[in-house]
Amino acid sequence: MSLIKDSTVALITGASSNLGFNIAVRLLEQLPQDKDITLIVTSRTLPKAKDSINDIKKFITEKLPQKRGQVEFDYLLVDFTDMVSVLSAYYELSKRYKHLDYFFVNAAQGVYSGIDWVAATVEVFKNPVEAVTSPTYKLQQVGRKSGDGLGLVFQANVFGPYYLIHKLKPLLSNGGKIIWISSLMSQPKYLSFNDLQLVKSPASYEGSKRLVDLLHYGTYKSLKQNYGIESYVVHPGIFTSFSFFQYLNFFTYYGMLVLFYMARWLGSPYHNIEGYIAANAPVAAALGRVKQNEKVGSATTASGKEYLLVEDTIDTTGSSDVVKYLESLAEEWDDKFKDQIVNSRQ
Numbered sequence: 001m002s003l004i005k006d007s008t009v010a011l012i013t014g015a016s017s018n019l020g021f022n023i024a025v026r027l028l029e030q031l032p033q034d035k036d037i038t039l040i041v042t043s044r045t046l047p048k049a050k051d052s053i054n055d056i057k058k059f060i061t062e063k064l065p066q067k068r069g070q071v072e073f074d075y076l077l078v079d080f081t082d083m084v085s086v087l088s089a090y091y092e093l094s095k096r097y098k099h100l101d102y103f104f105v106n107a108a109q110g111v112y113s114g115i116d117w118v119a120a121t122v123e124v125f126k127n128p129v130e131a132v133t134s135p136t137y138k139l140q141q142v143g144r145k146s147g148d149g150l151g152l153v154f155q156a157n158v159f160g161p162y163y164l165i166h167k168l169k170p171l172l173s174n175g176g177k178i179i180w181i182s183s184l185m186s187q188p189k190y191l192s193f194n195d196l197q198l199v200k201s202p203a204s205y206e207g208s209k210r211l212v213d214l215l216h217y218g219t220y221k222s223l224k225q226n227y228g229i230e231s232y233v234v235h236p237g238i239f240t241s242f243s244f245f246q247y248l249n250f251f252t253y254y255g256m257l258v259l260f261y262m263a264r265w266l267g268s269p270y271h272n273i274e275g276y277i278a279a280n281a282p283v284a285a286a287l288g289r290v291k292q293n294e295k296v297g298s299a300t301t302a303s304g305k306e307y308l309l310v311e312d313t314i315d316t317t318g319s320s321d322v323v324k325y326l327e328s329l330a331e332e333w334d335d336k337f338k339d340q341i342v343n344s345r346q
């Protein structure tokens with residue numbers, strides 16, 4: 001149980017990311033003043049979990065001093081590409097908490113091998129706005145599997161979080177909210193129904209985000225009806241990501257930023273650039289300003305004024321197939337974990 005009684009409990013996966021940090025701070029800014037808050041950050045490593053907490057504490061000291069004493073921190077080490085780690089996260093959370101108010105599914109990864117610089121240059125010259133809106137020059141590895149034998153990106157971005165939520169339904173029931181972070185890039189063309197684990201796909205990251213959309217649309221009504229859980233799907237637009245820095249040098253990083261600003265000035269509503277603006281839609285969804293049947297994105301005007309943009313109707317074809325597939329895979333893992341429980345005293 002949370003150490004602070006009656007506090008609002010929010011879990012943010014991948015809180016060390018630019019978006020994760022900004023979801024945390026925006027949530028602290030916008031939750032009612034009189035509410036105590038427990039923030040649970042997740043990371044795969046202890047140093048990053050500690051850094052996330054320290055960064056948020058620093059923000060509170062500098063920008064939200066009125067919140068000091070009202071925020072309790074907790075962390076959870078979880079790697080979504082490792083089912084034992086996901087199951088341990090569930091055990092830990094159910095030992096420590098009776099209820100979860102918010103679950104932000106923010107952690108995600110791609111398996112990038114670099115950038116096709118020739119294709120990138122051609123794209124930038126042909127259509128600079130498109131080149132930094134729907135880039136096709138980020139090279140992704142094909143066929144990567146996790147140690148559990150599942151498609152790596154599928155497990156990291158879809159099945160791992162899905163399985164944790166599946167186990168945590170009792171804690172989320174009666175008012176808990178799930179906020180799935182999707183992407184602008186989640187077009188139907190990136191997902192083949194013959195390859196739901198995305199192992200043959202050269203665009204597994206985008207395919208995983210399409211799965212997130214379909215998963216949300218295939219489950220939000222039954223989650224509400226059967227458990228009183230509200231599910232939302234949002235996207236953060238485009239912003240600077242810490243994880244992609246490794247592929248850029250000083251010149252390409254600033255080159256990318258110039259193109260981002262150019263795209264924004266030329267009318268792209270999605271070039272939020274800052275993580276703070278990108279976190280607008282996720283927090284708006286959590287605080288009830290978004291409809292469950294709409295995919296809402298964080299957007300900005302040319303001058304950097306944020307707003308929420310409802311995406312055109314999402315094509316939900318195949319959502320029930322995706323849900324069926326995930327449900328049966330979850331049952332398979334429930335069984336595997338049951339078989340692994342042995343009586344060591346015999």
Ligand SMILES: NC(=O)c1ccc[n+]([C@@H]2O[C@H](COP(=O)([O-])OP(=O)(O)OC[C@H]3O[C@@H](n4cnc5c(N)ncnc54)[C@H](OP(=O)(O)O)[C@@H]3O)[C@@H](O)[C@H]2O)c1
Nearest residue numbers: 014017018019043044048079080107108109238239241243
């Ligand atoms: N950047 C963009 O323009 C953009 C656009 C559309 C959507 N998004 C989405 O926005 C979210 C945040 O993006 P970002 O660019 O800020 O993130 P990021 O810098 O790529 O960081 C991702 C976070 O996810 C965690 N993570 C990665 N793999 C994991 C795994 N296997 N298990 C557990 N945690 C894992 C990492 O935590 P640790 O390293 O601490 O473990 C990290 O904090 C993601 O869902 C992303 O897909 C981003």
